[in-house]
Structures are given as C-alpha cells and as structure tokens.
Amino acid sequence: MNTMTHWGWGAGFWPIIPVLWGLFWVALVALGARAWQKGRRRTEVSATGSAERILAERYARGEMTDDEYFERMSVLKS
Secondary structure, three states, X not given: OOOOHHHHHHHHHOOHHHHHHXXXXXXXXXXXXXXXXXXXXXXHHHHHHHHHHHHHHHHHHOOOOHHHHHHHHHHHHO
16 A cells, blocks of 8 residues: 555655745844844934034034034044
C-alpha cells in the first residue's frame, strides 16, 4: 500500500514554507531598520534647523556680531 498518495504534488515543496517565513522576518527587520533611520535623520535635520533659527534670532536682536553669526552658521552646516 502506498501511504504517500494523499500528499499529492505538494510533498516536495515543504521546505518552501520555512524559507518564506525567513524572508518575511528579514523583510520585517529591514523595514523596521529603515523606518528607524528615517526617523533619526528627521530628528537631526530638525535639530539643525532649530539651531539655525536660534542663531538667526540672536543675530537679529544684536546679541552677536556678523563674524560670530557666520562662523557659527558655518560650523552648523559642516
């Protein structure tokens, strides 16, 4: 008696399921890492923009000279 007839054509494809699960988890980790990096870049950009605004406000109030302002802005941009 042949006991494997109920498996049909799919019996040879059982290794695909663990591979698909592995790809799913790799994709999930990659998407999470990408989202984390994007959020981190957004924070860095907003922090630089905030510092530039503060410098501009201080310069407008006359709290620093032209040289000080341009020096500090060049440090922020680099």
